[in-house]
Amino acid sequence: MAEGAGTGKRVTWVELYFDLIFVFAVGQSAHIMVADPDWSGFGRALGLFMPLWWAWIGFVILYNRHGDDRATQRLFMLAGTLPCAVAAVETHAAADGHATAFILALAGIRLVLAVGFLVIVGRSSWVALGYGLSTVAFAVSAVVPGPWRIALWVFALLQEAAHLLLRDDDRGRRRGGSTRTVRGPSAGTDGEVAGGPAGVTAGRPARERPARRSRAAAVRARFRRPVDPARRVDAAHLAERFGLMMIILLGEVVIAVGEPAAEAAEHDAHYWLGLLSGLVLASALWWLYFTAAAPINEAVLRASGGHPAMAYGLYAGGHLSSAFALITMAAGVSLALSGEEEPTGAAWLLTIGLAVYLEGTRGLTTWRSSRPGRVLHTVVIGGTVCLALLRPLISTLGVLLVATAWAITLAAYVSWRAPERLRQVNDGPRAFLHSSAARD
Known part of the structure; x- marks a missing residue:
């Protein structure tokens, strides 16, 4: 097995306390389905669960990569419990169409995460930027109609995932992925194009773009250790x-x-x-x-x-x-x-x-x-x-x-x-x- 998968740190007491508050929030999703046990209740419960889940993921990764259980980190974790508890209390109101307080609580959770990644990590500016964008997106969604609200939520959650965990993979592809030359249809067998040298199409240099990776190559890429230990x-x-x-x-x-x-x-x-x-x-x-x-x-x-x-x-x-x-x-x-x-x-x-x-x-x-x-x-x-x-x-x-x-x-x-x-x-x-x- 590869080395360097982590130091084997343990879950801290403040993380356990945060999880209790979080479960109080997501547990309300079950009450929504109990009160309305049909497809509409199921859909509303899932829609409210998703942004809460990704908020929890943010705190998990913050402590997983950078948490040393110092006083500053504990304060940020405890600060995150406040908007999370507000979201829990407002879950039923949100399911009934009165979602302003719930949405602002989601924005508050993202704001804590954005500041936390800046203060605790310092160099994770891209992650902090992602949560900053999510904070704005959720805050704006509190005052826009339903379809636009859903679009803003989807945007916020997708870019959170991209900045938090998937951005490393994309950077690795750009650094180490294979490339191929794209030539014009008039290229000859020797690679030359009429009127220009090899690799030039209609007076323009050939474009380099990443080759499509096989499934095996994708699996190998996921077993390539990140260059930066902090990642x-x-x-x-x-x-x-x-x-x-x-x-x-x-x-x-x-x-x-x-x-x-x-x-x-x-x-x-x-x-x-x-x-x-x-x-x-x-x-x-x-x-x-x-x-x-x-x-x-x-x-x-x-x-x-x-x-x-x-x-x-x-x-x-x-x-x-x-x-x-x-x-x-x-x-x-x-x-x-x-x-x-x-x-x-x-x-x-x-x-x-x-x-x-x-x-x-x-x-x-x-x-x-x-x-x-x-x-x-x-x-x-x-x-x-x-x-x-x-x-x-x-x-x-x-x-x-x-x-x-x-x-x-x-x-x-x-x-x-x-x-x-x-x-x-x-x-x-x-x-x-x-x-x-x-x-x-």
């Missing part, structure tokens, strides 16, 4: 930070089980089936992530030398779907165990969330090594979603029981294959990643 990502810290976040989000599923159970008037069969199945589902979800996905992600990132683009693919962007899937399942579990009339959307929240979580944690990618395996993978993911179609035949609690049994089955499969996959990663992470990309 490297600490693999151990990132794995621990995201693992802790997944634990906290799994806690949302446990809370979704416990709250309806605590309010139940009778401890009948419905009560015990709902309580036990919800807790077993949360355990199966934990197993799916921490048995294979977590150690594999850390091993691959460490082998890349802490490459920022690899960190983006595995964690910043790669965990987004899994994190929101846990919130979606928490909403579905809460509705299934509420004791009230169960809306049909509750079953879909359960099964869609489970399918997205399975895909996001990449626990089933070993099936993609062959054409039959890829078909089987598609059938399993699609079949997981379609478990909701059992709803007319059984109750939402019944769908929860079936989904829990299915999650246990897949967790057993992942547990069986995990040692082999980990051995493949440790023997040759670059080949492992290239084969996974080829399967996709």
Whole structure:
């Protein structure tokens, strides 16, 4: 494995405190889906979750690359909890169309990040500029109509990701990528053009542009250590930070089980089936992530030398779907165990969330090594979603029981294959990643 993937720093207490405030904010997304368990509620929850997620990523990278847990850094982290808490309180108002305070809180989070990267890092002016642009974009979006607001949000989030992690990859391509000469159609076989020397087209020099890289070359580029040590990502810290976040989000599923159970008037069969199945589902979800996905992600990132683009693919962007899937399942579990009339959307929240979580944690990618395996993978993911179609035949609690049994089955499969996959990663992470990309 490559050296220099990080010092193996540990997550600090102030980061854990910040994560608690953040989860309070994103946890409100589940309440939006509980209050409105249809596609509109799902869409609003996802739209509000996205800018919160990327705000959290900014603080993660700030501490991952540059955090020494000094007093100044702690103050910036604590300052970030204030607008984050305001965003949490205003989430429901934003979902109902009164989003001004929520949007200004998002702008405030970006402002803290912009100043933080300038003060703590100093030389990360491009990252600070990116968050400065996001601050302006979110602030302006508070006073413009809906379509323009969405466009500004998309612009802000895309350029945040580009400045924070992906810009390193682009610079590496410009420095080390291959080039090719583009000549005019009248060039001869010896490279000359009528009326000019070789490499000149119609009196103009030939243009040099990067050649299109193969998939193998793209994988090799992600295992090329960043030249600047300050740009490297600490693999151990990132794995621990995201693992802790997944634990906290799994806690949302446990809370979704416990709250309806605590309010139940009778401890009948419905009560015990709902309580036990919800807790077993949360355990199966934990197993799916921490048995294979977590150690594999850390091993691959460490082998890349802490490459920022690899960190983006595995964690910043790669965990987004899994994190929101846990919130979606928490909403579905809460509705299934509420004791009230169960809306049909509750079953879909359960099964869609489970399918997205399975895909996001990449626990089933070993099936993609062959054409039959890829078909089987598609059938399993699609079949997981379609478990909701059992709803007319059984109750939402019944769908929860079936989904829990299915999650246990897949967790057993992942547990069986995990040692082999980990051995493949440790023997040759670059080949492992290239084969996974080829399967996709």
